Amino acid sequence: xxxxxxxxxxxxxxxxxxxxxxxxxxxxxxxxxxxxxxxxxxxxxxxxxxxxxxxxxxxxxxxxxxxxxxxxxxxxxxxxxxxxxxxxxxxxxxxxxxxxxxxxxxxxxxxxxxxxxxxxxxxxxxxxxxxxxxxxxxxxxxxxxxxxxxxxxxxxxxxxxxxxxxxxxxxxxxxxxxxxxxxxxxxxxxxxxxxxxxxxxxxxxxxxxxxxxxxxxxxxxxxxxxxxxxxxxxxxxxxxxxxxxxxxxxxxxxxxxxxxxxxxxxxxxxxxxxxxxxxxxxxxxxxxxxxxxxxxxxxxxxxxxxxxxxxxxxxxxxxxx
Numbered sequence: 001x002x003x004x005x006x007x008x009x010x011x012x013x014x015x016x017x018x019x020x021x022x023x024x025x026x027x028x029x030x031x032x033x034x035x036x037x038x039x040x041x042x043x044x045x046x047x048x049x050x051x052x053x054x055x056x057x058x059x060x061x062x063x064x065x066x067x068x069x070x071x072x073x074x075x076x077x078x079x080x081x082x083x084x085x086x087x088x089x090x091x092x093x094x095x096x097x098x099x100x101x102x103x104x105x106x107x108x109x110x111x112x113x114x115x116x117x118x119x120x121x122x123x124x125x126x127x128x129x130x131x132x133x134x135x136x137x138x139x140x141x142x143x144x145x146x147x148x149x150x151x152x153x154x155x156x157x158x159x160x161x162x163x164x165x166x167x168x169x170x171x172x173x174x175x176x177x178x179x180x181x182x183x184x185x186x187x188x189x190x191x192x193x194x195x196x197x198x199x200x201x202x203x204x205x206x207x208x209x210x211x212x213x214x215x216x217x218x219x220x221x222x223x224x225x226x227x228x229x230x231x232x233x234x235x236x237x238x239x240x241x242x243x244x245x246x247x248x249x250x251x252x253x254x255x256x257x258x259x260x261x262x263x264x265x266x267x268x269x270x271x272x273x274x275x276x277x278x279x280x281x282x283x284x285x286x287x288x289x290x291x292x293x294x295x296x297x298x299x300x301x302x303x304x305x306x307x308x309x310x311x312x313x314x315x316x317x318x319x320x321x
């Protein structure tokens with residue numbers, strides 16, 4: 001596919017970014033992004049994940065127009081971000097990990113100044129309401145808590161009614177209630193047609209918000225799909241239950257023989273007598289366990305099936321590198 005074809009809000013082909021090595025004893029270059037291909041559809045919430053140093057921040061800074069690429073093709077809202085200029089900046093919103101907001105200005109003053117830079121901005125009062133700082137509107141930014149300051153940064157990102165919103169670790173410092181409110185806001189913006197590219201170290205946040213997830217490592221995209229698809233492909237489920245202490249050793253021997261021979265997954269019996277079956281077919285494996293227990297008139301009161309989370313997938317992908 002060529003970037004000349006009808007485009008999504010973000011289209012990346014073969015993106016590469018190299019830096020000269022800062023180590024005087026080393027030669028050559030350091031590759032931060034190595035042949036990245038990426039598509040983000042209109043109205044989609046896309047979470048780009050990766051360990052520190054994976055290349056995701058560099059890639060996003062190139063998409064935002066803050067950093068030049070070494071090679072590759074990039075289109076953001078149909079424009080090369082390297083020379084998009086004023087027109088492109090009027091159509092995107094950016095929430096960085098840190099912001100240089102003047103601490104002596106009030107929340108309302110900061111937002112009012114920012115809105116003047118856009119052609120069709122939201123009103124200051126609307127943004128203050130959306131970010132939940134009505135009672136702090138006249139308070140100086142420098143006196144806010146860390147979570148409240150992040151809300152101001154979010155307000156600056158959405159005040160221009162962006163078609164495309166970049167969110168870099170947006171809920172750092174938020175308490176659980178504030179995070180949930182933020183999630184509702186992002187879901188609402190996406191429902192209204194705003195495209196969102198999100199980076200976060202909170203994997204539950206990505207699982208909750210993202211339509212699709214991309215995982216980067218060593219400057220490349222190593223996995224991509226919906227959270228459910230990634231969990232199915234790289235995760236699975238675990239069937240768990242405990243054994244009475246008085247019979248743990250005896251039951252362990254039975255389990256290792258009878259159940260292990262019939263289930264699809266790997267059976268592990270812990271020292272405390274807890275049995276865990278890592279399973280790709282949890283319904284079938286659960287039936288093996290329950291049939292075994294019923295046939296022996298054994299009650300397993302804490303029997304449960306636990307689905308892998310996106311965090312489990314992320315950790316596994318990192319271990320496989």
